[in-house]
Amino acid sequence: MIFLQLLTVFLVLNISLANDCVKRTYTADSFVCVCDADKCDTLDIQKTVEPGYIAIYDSDQKTARLDKTIVPVGQLKSRIDQTKNNQFTLNVNVKDLKQKILGFGGCFTDGAVLNIASLSNGLVKSLMYDYFGENGLEYNIGRVPVGASDSSTHAYSLDDTPFDFTLSHFALAEEDTKYRIPLLKVAKMLNPEFRAFASAWSSPTWMKTNHLFHTAGGLIWKPGDVYYKLWAQYYVKYLNAYLDHGVKFWGLTTENEPVAGLKGLNWGTLGMTPEDIRDFVKLDLGPALKAAGWGKDNLTIMIHDDSTDTIGDYASVILNDPEAAQYVKGIAYHWYSRNYPSSYQTLSKVHDKYPDYFIFSSEAASEHLGDWGRAESYAIDILEGLQHWSTGWTDWALAVDTAGGPNWARNWVDATIVVNATAQEYYKNPMYYALAHFTKFLPIGSTRVGSSVVNAPANVHTTSFITPDNTLVLILLNMGNDQIDLTINGFANVPVTTTLNQDPSQYAYCIELKC
Incomplete structure (x- = not known):
């Protein structure tokens, strides 16, 4: 047909x-x-x-x-x-x-899960079905922030006790246990092929050079030293904590937007150069995950997780080092800083150089409730990404409120679904239907x-x-x-x-x- x-x-x-x-x-x-x-x-x-x-x-x-x-x-x-x-x-x-297609989906941000929870039980079921159900988009991918992202009510990490070098105070937040994890389980129930991957915006501030959640700052000292090893163990604790609650992660990005922390942008950041991530993966993260049972056969590590204008630099530095590359399966990118057609041609160049690593779109966001132009922008980005070796696509927050929040960084955006808790209704934007032309007809594989x-x-x-x-x-x-x-x-x-x-x-x- x-x-x-x-x-x-x-x-x-x-x-x-x-x-x-x-x-x-x-x-x-x-x-x-x-x-x-x-x-x-x-x-x-x-x-x-x-x-x-x-x-x-x-x-x-x-x-x-x-x-x-x-x-x-x-x-x-x-x-x-x-x-x-x-x-x-x-x-x-x-x-x-x-x-081959890996999948399509969206991000279970704090703001998204709180907005969804503000609806009646019946509407929560309806919204989740619209995303993950047989007569919905049939999403099979979910991105999960490790701690706060900009789509949170406040900035926080999962261990804000200063100088907790044993991570004894590490604990999942209420946003995880009360809101996000139950919804992840619903997604899995609605679509058995559903898989989740995690991304961290920032480490605890006491691990950072600027002692702030946002702006320019990275981990103290260098890869191989105590703070980098502690940051790797933080990931291990996070994966295990979710597993204890019945959610097993399919994937993990090395972090969200490492360049943002080098530029000093005003949301959760952790600056890392390509060399920093290369050495972090080979000296700290890769060995720690493998030792904890989260090796390459059990967890998919994706590098970069940033805009296409830097994907070539990060891929070449990290994947040209066999000791780092041995832990990596994929290369994630965001749609920001995109220019047609050069940004997408860059994806093909990366694929041609590193054909054994899949390329995957891990974030896209925009604005304007009811705007058709965003539906077209989503469609172009997905089409051109697929034509240049991308294996899937991930939207930003699954749901925002009518003001584009919550967002502690005041980085207001639209979403595919907008929740109006006061009226007890939600709105499917035009991009919902644009996405359906991909998600409904391109299953995994x-x-x-x-x-x-x-x-x-x-x-x-x-x-x-x-x-x-x-x-x-x-x-x-x-x-x-x-x-x-x-x-x-x-x-x-x-x-x-x-x-x-x-x-x-x-x-x-x-x-x-x-x-």
Whole structure:
């Protein structure tokens, strides 16, 4: 079967809305879908169609949210000689296999779990189902801050007792035990494939050169010395504490945004140069994790976890050292400081140099409630990342309040879901539905296949995958002002032609075909 974006004029056998969105407008740009105790839309996606038919899922700025149309393949074939608009060709090579998908998800920040908990029990279940359930996004990845992040009510670590060199006062916070861990268990229950990875923003301040949670500062002394070894043991205690509460981590990044602590940014930071992390991994973190039973076969370590403008430097310094590289499986990056296309080309360069290490997008965040532009930005970032060897994508906070918080660093942002505790309702932003075009059709283990375009406009983005059940998925985005006729070669034995609508808000979707 095929899922493609954008409606065109075919002989339609069946058409229906993909959900029952209750629309509310906060900006002139687009709308949110409202969920309360009485109503909430779902993503009831038909993942199989009868042989010879195509399922088209369409979302756009003004009206559609994964609206579905079923058409016969023959109707598309018959249009090849009738195309009149700007034309380009997408050639798909299903024998040219690339990287596999690890997953998609979001971050269980303190702010997110507190916001979710501010809803009634019924709405908590509804929101979690919208993210992790079968008729939701089916998220299978969760990021977890170690201690506070900027999306917290206050700055703290899990051992704020000064000079506790035995870490005897280490303890999980209430945010962990009362809020986050129960929700992680719900996510796992809703999606058995769910996996979590942890990232620390800062060490305890008494371990740092500036004795502050934020601004410019790193660990006292150097890797191999007492503070670095203590910081490694802090990670071990954290992993074991969560395991004691029934949550086993799949992965760990060496830390969140090491460059932020070198620049002195105003949220939780821990500055580390590429050389610092290289030596920390080989002298302290790697050996400590291995000795505690968290070796490479039991825990996935990802380096960098920062913007793409520094990914090459960190990857080369760390992975060129075999003693450090032996502990590492992946390279994480954030979408900040991105420039199209150079940032994504950098990902390909890193992959080409270090093909044995997966590349994974571990954070993205923006602003503006109800904004369609952010849905497009998410889609471009995911599409271009996937086309340049990324294996998945992670959103920032799962939920914020209507002010974009809580956030002790005053770093207010939007989220895919916004919680209004006063009204006891939550809002699904446009990017929720943009994300669904990826999360619903690219399960874990889906493999990117080779593709090339001829005469494609610069504002059209595409990617092609084969799922584990041997289904071909094409995802396309047209951000231009013109309607475009697209011919696709590589399935159905003959070329198939369809149309990407002219509305620049029209967000292309998936064509799916059983191979």
